[in-house]
Amino acid sequence: MKRIISFLPVMALIMTVFLSSCDKDNNGVNIFTVEDDKQLGLQMEQEIQGNPVEYPLLNPATYPEAYEHMEQVRDAILNSGLVSFDTEFEWAVYIIKDDSVLNAFCTPGGYIYFYTGLIKYLDDDAEFAGVMGHEMAHAARRHSTEQMTKAYGLTMLLSIVLGENPNMIAQMVGELAAGAASLAFSRNDEYEADEYSVKYLYETSYDARGVAGFFEKISGADQPPEFLSTHPNPDNRVEKIYEIWQGLGGKEGQTYPAEYAQFKNNLP
DSSP, rough: OOOHHHHHHHHHHHHHHHHTTTTTTTHHHHHHOOHHHHHHHHHHHHHHOTTTSSSSSTTEEEEEEHHHHHHHHHHHHHSSSTTTTTTTTTOOOEEEOOOOOOEEEEEETTEEEOOOOOOHHOOSSSHHHHHHHHHHHHHHHTHHHHHHHHHHHHHHHHHHHTTSSSSHHHEEEEEEETTTTOOOOOOOHHHHHHHHHHHHTSSSSSOOOGGGGHHHHHHTTOOGGGGGGOOOOOOHHHHHHHHHHHHHTTOOBBBBBBHHHHHHHOOO
16 A cells, blocks of 8 residues: 555656646647757757857858848748747757758757758748748647657656756757658658648748748659658658648749849858
């Protein structure tokens, strides 16, 4: 009987954490709090800022026009009114100078990173906003900490959040930036991020079909980026994106190719 009584407080604590971790908006369970997401994202940002060789960030003071453009796109998405944690997360934008990388990623807590290779690969603001919305959706739907828990284990991730395992931050950032298989989002996560990006853009002036732009281009490439091997088929994603867009009413938005060309011209 003593064992049962002594076990009850532990069970009560577990249930409290479990219930308080239920994300009502996402209809899922995440053992980490929103504050944990913010703390982990901040630690990752500090790691990236402290490693300019691996992550050569463009200085906003040197490239103010480029950063202003990114912030305008970000703000338009946030002003859609559909982004969860729009005021809680940081939603900071950064540019990593590497023309050979066709990738973007968003850490927990809303720190968004675009490689110049991807920026220069896209054709207009709608496509760029589509990618940004997709990455923001991963953070807003809290896919990142869910996937990191699966990849590293609850104990390991808790120790990182608590600052007890700083060496793992560098590894996690590297895998996230590379789109490594160990941190690949599930198919459902990818489809959901596409869906929410379409919904975000639909409430802006950008054409929500821009979410499909990257996948339409990459599906015809001779050698798609390696990280796409862990993602759903681009053609299937394009089809689903158009279905969502049609379901919302099929509104045709703007693509702003001239403005995007100027954005690219402001990059080194």
